[in-house]
Amino acid sequence: MMIKQLSVFLENKTGRLTDITGILAEHNINISAFSIADSADFGILRMITSDNHTAERMLREQGIAVQTTDVVCLIVPHAPGGLHKPLQLLSSHNIQIDYMYAYATGTHAIVAIRTPTPQDTLTLLKEHNYQFLEE
Amino acid sequence: MIWNQHIETMDREEMRTLQGERLQNMVERIYNNVPFYRHKLQDQGIEPGDITSIDHLHHLPFTTKQDLRDNYPFSLFAVPQDQVVRLHASSGTTGKPTVVGYTQRDIETWSEVVARSLTMAGVTRSDIIQVAYGYGLFTGGLGLHYGAEHLGASVIPISGGNTQKQLQLMQDFGSTVIACTPSYAAFLGEAIRHEQIDPRQIKLKAGIFGAEPWTEEMRQEIQELLGIKAFDIYGLSEIIGPGVSMECPAQQGMHIFEDHFIPEIINPDTGEILPYGQLGELVFTPVSKEALPLLRYRTRDLTRLHAEPCDCGRTLVRMEKCVGRSDDMLIIRGVNVFPSQVESVLLEMNETTPHYQLIVNREHNLDTLEIQVEVHDQFFSDEIADLEALQQRILHNIQSTLGISARVKLVEPRSIERSAGKAQRVIDNRNL
Numbered sequence: 001m002m003i004k005q006l007s008v009f010l011e012n013k014t015g016r017l018t019d020i021t022g023i024l025a026e027h028n029i030n031i032s033a034f035s036i037a038d039s040a041d042f043g044i045l046r047m048i049t050s051d052n053h054t055a056e057r058m059l060r061e062q063g064i065a066v067q068t069t070d071v072v073c074l075i076v077p078h079a080p081g082g083l084h085k086p087l088q089l090l091s092s093h094n095i096q097i098d099y100m101y102a103y104a105t106g107t108h109a110i111v112a113i114r115t116p117t118p119q120d121t122l123t124l125l126k127e128h129n130y131q132f133l134e135e
Numbered sequence: 136m137i138w139n140q141h142i143e144t145m146d147r148e149e150m151r152t153l154q155g156e157r158l159q160n161m162v163e164r165i166y167n168n169v170p171f172y173r174h175k176l177q178d179q180g181i182e183p184g185d186i187t188s189i190d191h192l193h194h195l196p197f198t199t200k201q202d203l204r205d206n207y208p209f210s211l212f213a214v215p216q217d218q219v220v221r222l223h224a225s226s227g228t229t230g231k232p233t234v235v236g237y238t239q240r241d242i243e244t245w246s247e248v249v250a251r252s253l254t255m256a257g258v259t260r261s262d263i264i265q266v267a268y269g270y271g272l273f274t275g276g277l278g279l280h281y282g283a284e285h286l287g288a289s290v291i292p293i294s295g296g297n298t299q300k301q302l303q304l305m306q307d308f309g310s311t312v313i314a315c316t317p318s319y320a321a322f323l324g325e326a327i328r329h330e331q332i333d334p335r336q337i338k339l340k341a342g343i344f345g346a347e348p349w350t351e352e353m354r355q356e357i358q359e360l361l362g363i364k365a366f367d368i369y370g371l372s373e374i375i376g377p378g379v380s381m382e383c384p385a386q387q388g389m390h391i392f393e394d395h396f397i398p399e400i401i402n403p404d405t406g407e408i409l410p411y412g413q414l415g416e417l418v419f420t421p422v423s424k425e426a427l428p429l430l431r432y433r434t435r436d437l438t439r440l441h442a443e444p445c446d447c448g449r450t451l452v453r454m455e456k457c458v459g460r461s462d463d464m465l466i467i468r469g470v471n472v473f474p475s476q477v478e479s480v481l482l483e484m485n486e487t488t489p490h491y492q493l494i495v496n497r498e499h500n501l502d503t504l505e506i507q508v509e510v511h512d513q514f515f516s517d518e519i520a521d522l523e524a525l526q527q528r529i530l531h532n533i534q535s536t537l538g539i540s541a542r543v544k545l546v547e548p549r550s551i552e553r554s555a556g557k558a559q560r561v562i563d564n565r566n567l
Contacts, residue, residue: 064547
């Protein structure tokens with residue numbers, strides 16, 4: 001299952017992140033995972049929430065530049081080698097990773113992976129019986 | 136010292152007579168040789184014979200920068216191509232520059248007014264003048280160059296930039312006069328201080344500064360840094376280039392060389408002529424220009440005129456330092472910049488909404504331009520590399536259009552302040 005990740009454009013200014021988290025909290029939207037990529041002037045906040053559709057609409061209403069991107073959210077065992085195996089699989093099929101981020105809970109870890117070919121990536125991992133986060 | 140005693144100290148009535156004769160001659164020339172003006176005059180029912188004195192000037196129509204654009208490149212020229220010996224141009228707002236042409240006699244007129252200007256600043260044939268204005272399509276470099284040669288001074292045609300070379304030749308050749316933009320003069324002054332060059336190695340005594348607005352504070356600073364007296368020169372390529380007016384040692388405004396350029400001050404909204412002493416838009420009629428004689432050209436510069444006699448002995452009318460513009464043109468590092476140029480670049484790229492803001496600052500005496508561009512959720516990529524590439528592309532296109540370097544910053548949607556729903560296009564922090 002493909003997940004619609006939210007990408008938000010942020011200037012590097014104090015309080016900008018709080019504005020975003022405030023909007024989400026106000027609408028009772030939970031953030032499952034997020035990461036920030038940044039350059040000198042700006043950053044991109046990428047996140048997966050409990051209701052991406054509503055979150056996107058609410059942020060846009062507030063005049064925030066937001067975009068959705070397909071990412072694969074893979075569930076792997078929270079144990080040594082858990083990440084290594086699927087990455088090796090992608091690598092052996094020449095699938096490049098644009099970026100990824102992860103969080104771990106108890107026995108499992110969730111890894112959000114963005115590749116140039118998200119559908120192929122999903123299919124390949126499915127063939128190898130990996131589990132995915134559902135939206 | 137006065138270069139042309141006869142003209143520069145002429146009785147005002149005599150000057151008006153001379154202007155009237157030249158105006159009459161000019162109107163005849165443009166009526167016969169420039170279809171654009173012939174139609175304009177015919178529309179207003181004016182025949183060349185109707186204009187017999189300077190008092191008739193106000194009957195004539197204005198010329199605007201738009202007229203120059205509409206007649207790009209040569210349609211306003213009043214002489215055949217084989218009489219044009221020089222072309223200059225300034226950057227345009229929509230890709231088309233403003234083109235100006237000169238006959239041999241126009242070059243001589245220009246050299247004459249620049250020689251008068253240099254003499255006003257105390258420059259003589261014994262001086263060595265370092266011309267650090269840009270040479271090329273811009274009129275600054277070649278204008279000063281020909282005028283200084285006409286005066287008989289030794290010219291170092293070094294052009295702008297290359298600060299190390301400027302400082303080296305300034306010491307080795309013993310330059311006594313420098314001509315450049317005031318911000319570059321201050322920059323050179325700081326470089327001299329920074330490199331701990333012995334002030335005795337610097338022989339400068341006067342500076343001829345123009346092409347951009349500057350303050351009294353800046354004058355003090357430049358005078359201290361370079362150990363010189365700093366003079367303000369004014370001009371615009373449409374009229375001739377530098378040397379339309381020049382400050383004398385009394386430094387109470389710039390004397391306009393009225394035998395060639397007849398000044399008027401008008402209300403920019405109504406076109407009504409304002410009396411001496413009142414603030415309005417400066418209008419020039421370059422009566423002796425052969426190649427490009429423009430009728431009542433609207434400079435968009437706001438200033439006042441004064442006709443009282445000057446301590447220096449000249450009777451020529453003086454204009455104050457310009458206090459602003461009646462349009463949105465900015466002068467950044469001596470280069471004319473219109474916000475609409477930035478807009479056209481952004482529109483062409485078709486990827487950004489045209490919400491942008493120009494922020495102009497002066498840091499270490501050099502103007503800086505930052506262009507903030509609002510990103511839009513339709514185009515923004517979630518990859519840093521893509522956004523940085525976009526930033527670079529905007530930067531490149533803006534620099535090639537404006538001809539000056541700038542910094543481009545991507546900002547969030549709606550982060551640029553709008554007043555009454557309209558975006559404020561320019562924030563100029565230079566306090567000019």
